[in-house]
Amino acid sequence: MITSVSIDKNEILKFYKPIAVDTHKGIQGHALLIGGSYGKIGAVCLSSKAALKTGCGLVTVFIPKCGYEILQIAIPEVMVLTDAKKRCISNISFDFQPNAIGIGPGIGQHELTQKAFLKFLKTNTTPLVIDADALNILSQNKAWFLLLQSGSILTPHPKELERLIGKWTSEEEKFEKTISFSLQYNVIIVMKGAPTHIIDGETIYKNTTGNPALATAGSGDVLTGIITSLLAQGHEPIQAAILGVYLHGLTADIAVSKTGIQSFIASDIIDHLGEAFLSLE
Ligand SMILES: NC(=O)C1=CN([C@@H]2O[C@H](COP(=O)(O)OP(=O)(O)OC[C@H]3O[C@@H](n4cnc5c(N)ncnc54)[C@H](O)[C@@H]3O)[C@@H](O)[C@H]2O)[C@@H](O)CC1
Ligand SMILES: Nc1ncnc2c1ncn2[C@@H]1O[C@H](COP(=O)(O)OP(=O)(O)O)[C@@H](O)[C@H]1O
Numbered sequence: 001m002i003t004s005v006s007i008d009k010n011e012i013l014k015f016y017k018p019i020a021v022d023t024h025k026g027i028q029g030h031a032l033l034i035g036g037s038y039g040k041i042g043a044v045c046l047s048s049k050a051a052l053k054t055g056c057g058l059v060t061v062f063i064p065k066c067g068y069e070i071l072q073i074a075i076p077e078v079m080v081l082t083d084a085k086k087r088c089i090s091n092i093s094f095d096f097q098p099n100a101i102g103i104g105p106g107i108g109q110h111e112l113t114q115k116a117f118l119k120f121l122k123t124n125t126t127p128l129v130i131d132a133d134a135l136n137i138l139s140q141n142k143a144w145f146l147l148l149q150s151g152s153i154l155t156p157h158p159k160e161l162e163r164l165i166g167k168w169t170s171e172e173e174k175f176e177k178t179i180s181f182s183l184q185y186n187v188i189i190v191m192k193g194a195p196t197h198i199i200d201g202e203t204i205y206k207n208t209t210g211n212p213a214l215a216t217a218g219s220g221d222v223l224t225g226i227i228t229s230l231l232a233q234g235h236e237p238i239q240a241a242i243l244g245v246y247l248h249g250l251t252a253d254i255a256v257s258k259t260g261i262q263s264f265i266a267s268d269i270i271d272h273l274g275e276a277f278l279s280l281e
């Protein structure tokens with residue numbers, strides 16, 4: 001039976017917990033963001049900065065070599081691991097245990113990256129957020145759906161969703177197909193849009209924050225960082241998805257009276273995360 005839930009402040013406060021006074025960076029969650037390719041390193045800059053500003057203690061990125069200095073200079077708080085290749089990711093390896101991984105922003109769809117992603121999917125057991133070109137790679141290799149670890153969070157925009165589940169002819173059919181996908185592979189699907197809906201099996205969560213200011217490059221890359229950070233901090237996947245989508249939209253609602261719709265950019269989401277969190281205290 002389908003259940004519908006509206007994501008508002010009351011719903012968030014059912015599980016939202018402020019940060020403990022005696023916490024430290026070692027127990028505050030370590031997020032790993034994997035992505036970037038030549039010309040799209042900015043996507044990982046946005047995701048990783050958003051992850052830090054959402055409260056996890058440590059953030060590491062895994063990027064192609066060409067992004068090393070860009071990342072280190074743009075966000076000195078983030079640690080950087082690089083692939084052997086300059087322009088794209090060809091083999092994902094890291095020597096620590098992250099608490100959550102976000103993969104896809106700016107990663108591209110190079111054949112070598114596709115192989116690296118397959119190898120990663122076969123071995124990964126860490127809670128996972130899959131976005132952007134990682135979703136597009138999955139859509140090109142539908143047999144890999146079976147490798148999706150249960151509880152993974154997929155964050156498609158409408159075009160990425162269509163590539164994953166096929167075309168729909170009505171809103172009703174879109175929801176039916178997305179619910180079937182969620183049930184079949186036991187994954188959470190964040191159907192990004194205006195508004196965003198989160199599908200967890202037969203439960204549909206409808207977000208109540210956000211506005212057209214979010215229709216700007218990198219806005220989804222930021223969301224991936226936010227959700228990955230919340231997962232790394234120990235939230236259940238569905239809570240990370242709900243809280244992440246809510247906070248992401250709230251930043252735009254808070255900022256828009258200052259920036260206007262037109263001048264709001266993805267970095268403004270990151271800059272207003274603090275005020276969004278404060279509104280929950
Ligand atoms: N600064 C950067 O490095 C940026 C990198 N990006 C990366 O660029 C890669 C390509 O992502 P894109 O999403 O741009 O390209 P895609 O080709 O995946 O999606 C773009 C297509 O989807 C359609 N679309 C998008 N949102 C839609 C909506 N709400 N309703 C209907 N159609 C919609 C567009 O009209 C277009 O046809 C990704 O890896 C992404 O992470 C982008 O996020 C932009 C910023
Ligand atoms: N008109 C809108 N109203 C509310 N939210 C929007 C609107 N347009 C876009 N968004 C949000 O902005 C984000 C866009 O994500 P995405 O398309 O992946 O961007 P990118 O790939 O450039 O980072 C999603 O979270 C989406 O819900």
Ligand SMILES: [Mg+2]
Nearest residue numbers: 132157220221
């Ligand atoms: Mg995107």
